Amino acid sequence: AQSVTQPDIHITVSEGASLELRCNYSYGATPYLFWYVQSPGQGLQLLLKYFSGDTLVQGIKGFEAEFKRSQSSFNLRKPSVHWSDAAEYFCAVGARAAGNKLTFGGGTRVLVKP
Amino acid sequence: EPEVTQTPSHQVTQMGQEVILRCVPISNHLYFYWYRQILGQKVEFLVSFYNNEISEKSEIFDDQFSVERPDGSNFTLKIRSTKLEDSAMYFCASKPTQELGNEQFFGPGTRLTVL
Numbered sequence: 001a002q003s004v005t006q007p008d009i010h011i012t013v014s015e016g017a018s019l020e021l022r023c024n025y026s027y028g029a030t031p032y033l034f035w036y037v038q039s040p041g042q043g044l045q046l047l048l049k050y051f052s053g054d055t056l057v058q059g060i061k062g063f064e065a066e067f068k069r070s071q072s073s074f075n076l077r078k079p080s081v082h083w084s085d086a087a088e089y090f091c092a093v094g095a096r097a098a099g100n101k102l103t104f105g106g107g108t109r110v111l112v113k114p
Numbered sequence: 115e116p117e118v119t120q121t122p123s124h125q126v127t128q129m130g131q132e133v134i135l136r137c138v139p140i141s142n143h144l145y146f147y148w149y150r151q152i153l154g155q156k157v158e159f160l161v162s163f164y165n166n167e168i169s170e171k172s173e174i175f176d177d178q179f180s181v182e183r184p185d186g187s188n189f190t191l192k193i194r195s196t197k198l199e200d201s202a203m204y205f206c207a208s209k210p211t212q213e214l215g216n217e218q219f220f221g222p223g224t225r226l227t228v229l
Contacts, residue, residue, distance in 0.1 A: 034217075036220070041222070042222055043118070043205065043220040043221050043222040043223055044157075044205065044207075044220035045220075046217050046218075046219075049217060090157060092157075097170075100145070100162075100209065100216065100218075101147070101159040101162055101170055101172075102147075102149075102157075102159060102218060103159065104149075104156050104157040104158070105156065106155070106156050107156070107157075
């Protein structure tokens, strides 16, 4: 069965500082991996995704993530955080089946200090 | 930009009542999903729907739940007799094609409160 762990429930970072959010997954084959962001009162917005190929993927809003098969990880990074990045971030793994359901991690809430 | 919409944004109901949560997926999308998030917990998959039938469902999706695409635009989730533990945020999502790994587009959610 597929599963996702996000070890950090909350992270506080100063504006302008770098951010890294951890994600570890369990899946029996090469996974599809996603990072979604949820701002208050909003739905889930896709930041980036990994299917195959280059293990460093670029997303929207200046985010990137690196797939490391040996560590079963897909950590999200941003070099310089903006106050608008305060939100909850979800890592998800997608099944390699037509229905393609997503299995989510518990989320990491990011707070940005001025 | 096309988006998934959900109504209502917040639904309050009494235990034992039936509720219908409504979603309008993005036009021309073929796959539809419901997920839920109980407060403080993970977003959980409930059901996927394709070609007018359920393609997969989780163990949460028992006989109290049903989904329907009554016309060409709406996708509904019905809970027949709500329980306190059904209180959660319910997200609808849609995906354009059968291609593996396509992005799912999520709606803003409906917060269901069962009293």
